[in-house]
Amino acid sequence: MTAYTPGQAAEETGFSLDTLRYYERIGLLEPIERNAVGQRRFSDDDIGWLGMIRCLRDTGMPIAEMLRFAELTREGAHTIRDRIALLEAHDRAVENQIAALRQKQGAIQRKIRYYRDVLAIPDALYACEGERASAS
Amino acid sequence: MTAYTPGQAAEETGFSLDTLRYYERIGLLEPIERNAVGQRRFSDDDIGWLGMIRCLRDTGMPIAEMLRFAELTREGAHTIRDRIALLEAHDRAVENQIAALRQKQGAIQRKIRYYRDVLAIPDALYACEGERASAS
DNA sequence: GTGGCACCTGGAGCGTGCTCCAGGTCAAGC
DNA sequence: GCTTGACCTGGAGCACGCTCCAGGTGCCAC
Incomplete structure (x- = not known):
């Protein structure tokens, strides 16, 4: 079971050091192991969990809901x-x-196609025409 | 050419009254026409433009870039x-x-499939197993 | 003429999700 | 022994995109 320094964990997961600390603070990560001098050492499990978190974040899950998920996971x-x-x-x-x-x-x-069409026809035709409409 | 009250424009575009005013303030909308007593009257063009804005917003374009687009549009x-x-x-x-x-x-x-599998096998097998891994 | 309503303005405030900072500890290299 | 670098803490600050508020105007219905 590898142990990752904060720097390695950041590298591995794509979260910043501050974000990792922030996630621990708010309880999205359970307290990370520390070495003799109090520095964090992330486990493979932590990295895996962070992978899940990244999935959920990147698909737009709000932190409150990830917290709910984390709680459920902790409950067994x-x-x-x-x-x-x-x-x-x-x-x-x-x-x-x-x-x-x-x-x-x-x-x-x-x-885009509309704009292309405008470019394709002679100037005179699109000079003053309500081009802001369309879309939705 | 219909004129929309702020309430109607909000209804039509799905933006709140405050958001419409905010968009005008920051220049994402050019100054909206006013009636005799200073109340806004949105034109069909305004509504169309707001439709475009909604598309861009809902697809994640930041306001700064929409402003750039608005500027280009104004420039002709x-x-x-x-x-x-x-x-x-x-x-x-x-x-x-x-x-x-x-x-x-x-x-x-x-x-999800992993969790389903866990549910499908007898208790003993998943009791203490590192289930937080995977993902990403 | 009194309510109620839709609107106006400028400016303050807010929720989310980080991000930064000051001041400090330890380990390693020169 | 001194610097450098990675890390620590608690707390403040920030970017974004609205959202809310106080105080006011004008119109319509009763």
Whole structure:
């Protein structure tokens, strides 16, 4: 079982040192092991947990909900159903997020096409025309 | 050409009254027309522009960049190439965002499957096993 | 003429999620 | 023995994007 210095943990997980400390402070990480002089030593488990945290963060889960998940995890195996429920809800949220992005992206692409068309026709035709409309 | 009261504009665009005023203040909207007593009357063009703004916001464009886009738009037709470039860059950003979401979503779904498996096997087997690993 | 309502302004405040800072400890290298 | 560098703590500060507030105007209905 490897032990990671804070610097290595930051490197490994992509979180900053400050963020790692912050996450421990708010209880998103349980207290990290310390060496003889009080410096943190992250375990493989910590790094794995941080990987999960990164997934949830990067998919837009608010910290409050990750805290809830962390609590459930700390409470032990009898909360597994709750954790599944939480993750499934989040999975659906991510799905909706993606669908919404795709839809808005379509509108943006239409706008790009509109601009291209404007460039393709002679100046006179688009001079004063209400080009700000469209989209949504 | 319809004129929308602030309330109607809010209704129509999904932005709050405060947000509409805020957007005007910071120059994301050009100054909105006023009626005789100084109340705003949004035009169809304003509503269309707000639709565009909503697209960009909802796909994660920061306000500073929307301001840049608004400026280009105000500067007239000769900035259309720049606007295309800006929107194309954003389109790619959205694409990357979606790809990243899909990838993280995969990890979350694997975690869900993992939990399901844990539920499916007899208690003894998962009692003290490092279940916090995986993900990323 | 009194309420109630929709709106106005400038400016303060807020929630989220970090990020930075001052002042300190230890270990290693020169 | 001194510097450098990685780390420590508690607490303040910050960027972003709104959101709220106090105090006021004008219009309409009763």
